Amino acid sequence: MTSSFNPGIPDDQDDMEERDWLIQRFVDHDLSPQERIDFLKEMDRDPMLRKQVLATEQMLLHSAQLPRMAVPPGFKAEILKQLAPSPANKKWWEPFWSVLFAPRVMQWNPAMAMAAACLLIGMLWIVKQPMISSGPEMAPTTMVMKASLPEGADQPVMVRLVMLEPQARSVAVAGDFNGWQPQETPLQRTEDGAWTVTLQVKPGRYHYMFVIDGQEWITDPFAGEYSSDGFGAKNAVLDVSHAL
Amino acid sequence: MGEAPDHDDESVLIVRCQEQNHQAFGHLIDRYSGTVLNVIARMIGNQTDAQDVAQETFVSAFKSITNFRADSRFSTWLHRIAVNKAKDYLRTQGRRQEREIFKPTEDDGNDPIMDIADERTPEHGASDKQTAHHIEQAIQRLSPLYREAFVLKHIEGMEYEEMAQVLGVGRDVLKMRVYKARIKLSQELEWLKEDL
Numbered sequence: 011m012t013s014s015f016n017p018g019i020p021d022d023q024d025d026m027e028e029r030d031w032l033i034q035r036f037v038d039h040d041l042s043p044q045e046r047i048d049f050l051k052e053m054d055r056d057p058m059l060r061k062q063v064l065a066t067e068q069m070l071l072h073s074a075q076l077p078r079m080a081v082p083p084g085f086k087a088e089i090l091k092q093l094a095p096s097p098a099n100k101k102w103w104e105p106f107w108s109v110l111f112a113p114r115v116m117q118w119n120p121a122m123a124m125a126a127a128c129l130l131i132g133m134l135w136i137v138k139q140p141m142i143s144s145g146p147e148m149a150p151t152t153m154v155m156k157a158s159l160p161e162g163a164d165q166p167v168m169v170r171l172v173m174l175e176p177q178a179r180s181v182a183v184a185g186d187f188n189g190w191q192p193q194e195t196p197l198q199r200t201e202d203g204a205w206t207v208t209l210q211v212k213p214g215r216y217h218y219m220f221v222i223d224g225q226e227w228i229t230d231p232f233a234g235e236y237s238s239d240g241f242g243a244k245n246a247v248l249d250v251s252h253a254l
Numbered sequence: 255m256g257e258a259p260d261h262d263d264e265s266v267l268i269v270r271c272q273e274q275n276h277q278a279f280g281h282l283i284d285r286y287s288g289t290v291l292n293v294i295a296r297m298i299g300n301q302t303d304a305q306d307v308a309q310e311t312f313v314s315a316f317k318s319i320t321n322f323r324a325d326s327r328f329s330t331w332l333h334r335i336a337v338n339k340a341k342d343y344l345r346t347q348g349r350r351q352e353r354e355i356f357k358p359t360e361d362d363g364n365d366p367i368m369d370i371a372d373e374r375t376p377e378h379g380a381s382d383k384q385t386a387h388h389i390e391q392a393i394q395r396l397s398p399l400y401r402e403a404f405v406l407k408h409i410e411g412m413e414y415e416e417m418a419q420v421l422g423v424g425r426d427v428l429k430m431r432v433y434k435a436r437i438k439l440s441q442e443l444e445w446l447k448e449d450l
Binding site: 030031034037038062065066068069070072073074075076077078079081082085086088089090092093094 | 276279280283284287288291292295301304305308309312313316382385386389390393404408409411429432433436437439440443444446
């Protein structure tokens with residue numbers, strides 16, 4: 011090659027001749043436009059270089075067209091045979107196991123995702139309902155009982171709260187009337203799985219929630235009135251008036 | 255590499271395979287058995303054993319197909335398994351002295367190619383069939399690293415990027431291996447220049 015055309019070989023490829031290095035880059039279309047022009051001019055001047063490039067290209071053309079080994083008959087069948095477990099070795103529970111634990115990929119779309127979300131919310135709402143049905147024979151969960159006090163006086167009134175939560179280990183009530191301290195007002199379990207407490211409160215409006223097992227705060231599902239708690243949930247409202 | 259597969263269709267087949275559907279896997283075998291078999295055959299230089307290694311490749315692929323993620327093409331993932339199986343074979347079996355790679359089988363006994371199989375410099379004017387045979391032999395004389403790079407690049411027609419994923423080697427290193435393989439082959443097939 012002429013000294014004017016010397017793109018150089020990387021240091022780690024010093025065992026490769028410069029001419030070979032250029033030929034390979036030319037064949038791979040790796041030369042810059044200027045390098046390519048210089049290389050083509052050099053090929054014009056040097057018939058041996060031209061022959062070497064043509065021989066390389068011809069060798070690659072032949073390589074791409076080499077005869078291919080045909081897939082022998084029974085090739086696929088043999089693979090599938092190896093995949094199928096032998097019935098003799100198959101345990102009775104394996105079909106059930108594979109149905110339960112075989113990895114599956116579900117295809118989804120936004121409509122399906124929304125439907126699934128609605129279904130989940132619906133299921134959660136149902137789970138939150140009392141386990142004992144509130145048929146007509148059931149008493150209302152909240153009862154305000156008239157106290158034998160002079161009418162019109164600002165005297166305490168007896169109020170009975172009832173919560174149907176037979177599976178709970180403890181139920182308490184927290185509200186305006188006890189400083190939202192659930193430990194102040196536990197409910198007592200009755201034989202039929204209901205939880206009750208009788209409060210003595212002055213007439214007024216009180217917000218409250220039940221606390222199940224000391225940690226789960228839920229709204230009284232049968233309260234006569236509700237009010238937002240400002241955090242996305244709602245409090246039950248107990249309205250105790252003079253008119254009782 | 256042949257006609258590009260329909261990737262939507264292929265995705266469905268892969269999902270079914272992940273559900274242990276053998277029929278779906280049969281379609282993937284049909285689609286890729288040719289390339290897998292040829293890559294392995296040229297890497298190990300033995301057609302008979304190549305069939306076993308290729309079958310082993312597909313069985314392994316099916317068993318681990320739940321691990322396949324769509325961050326690479328299925329063909330790339332499958333070829334990587336094939337290349338690793340071929341390397342395992344070469345490690346355990348060693349290279350055989352007598353290669354039977356791609357001998358023409360239709361003319362057994364009377365083919366003049368058989369008579370010149372070991373000649374490095376055949377007379378001028380060799381037929382395409384003879385030339386192919388000599389190139390095949392020269393490829394088999396390459397060292398394994400150069401051979402696998404050359405086969406994937408110039409016989410299977412892979413791009414360097416895909417080769418890097420299949421072989422787990424950097425693009426520049428692979429390029430250099432291909433260059434050196436081509437130089438070595440050009441030297442072995444020096445007589446090709448005489449026909450130009």
